[in-house]
Amino acid sequence: MSWATNYALENIAERGDISADLISDNVIVLKADNKPDVMAYISDAHSIEYNSAGAMAASHPEIDFVCGYRKNCIWHGDAITYLKSQSIGWGSFGTLTSALLDGDANLAEHKVFRFAARAIRQMGGITFEREYDRVIKVTNNYGKNKRIAFAEDYDPTADVVRKIWEKFGPVDVICNINPNGRPTSGAHSAAEELGTKILKLGETMSVISKR
The missing domain is CATH 3.40.1340 (Dna-directed Rna Polymerases I, Ii, And Iii 27 Kd Polypeptide; Chain: A; domain 1)
Structure with a gap:
């Protein structure tokens, strides 16, 4: 045991x-x-x-x-x-x-990632692929691909952003899935430096839907 x-x-x-x-x-x-x-x-x-x-x-x-x-x-x-x-x-x-x-x-x-994954999976007109519990790939009707990582932290910091990038590689969006969370200014700066964005779930779904 x-x-x-x-x-x-x-x-x-x-x-x-x-x-x-x-x-x-x-x-x-x-x-x-x-x-x-x-x-x-x-x-x-x-x-x-x-x-x-x-x-x-x-x-x-x-x-x-x-x-x-x-x-x-x-x-x-x-x-x-x-x-x-x-x-x-x-x-x-x-x-x-x-x-x-x-x-x-x-x-x-997994209850931490369940709501966000289900919300995105149930969007109309996309294909959904799960690379990890916290990393997905989606393709919309216009052929646009997005690689998205979930950050469950309450207030994601620059360190959280960099660790996701180091562990899972480049992503188009880091989605802060904590409904009460708010990414810090340092997280936004780190994301910009890496060429990505850190967004809330609703914002992430809007990005997925764009042409």
Whole structure:
């Protein structure tokens, strides 16, 4: 059992609304009153790629959810696509516990990025490709392509902008998806220096739609 699975069990034990049992290795079953049980694989990986996602699913075909326990765990797009094709939910520990209580663990996706990704995906006249949990490519009806990174920080700084660029490469837009957030002046300056923009979700959707 990894440290992540141990922490997950400890955190659940401190709650009164849900419970969990260790099944084997890093697989646990979560329970809540009047909700379907959820079998979850708890991963301590820094990133979850296609091969690792496939290995988790193959080792325990009955799992409902794969949890990336580390706060900054990065999910690769092909891993997300694979898990969704197998009706396996994916995301953070907070996503897992919320999905248990909502009764939709098999369909759940990372709660931090879910709203923004869904809003863009449901726009008319675009194609949507997920490179990572927080990086997407979209093409509109006019053939215009945009590579967009999500920044969940409350007030993104210049350092946030540069780290996104260093980790994921050039993007056309950095989208601040925190509804109450406001990018700092330093973030705007850093984005301009890099030849990109940092925008809110509504502004990002307007950019996507342009000719």
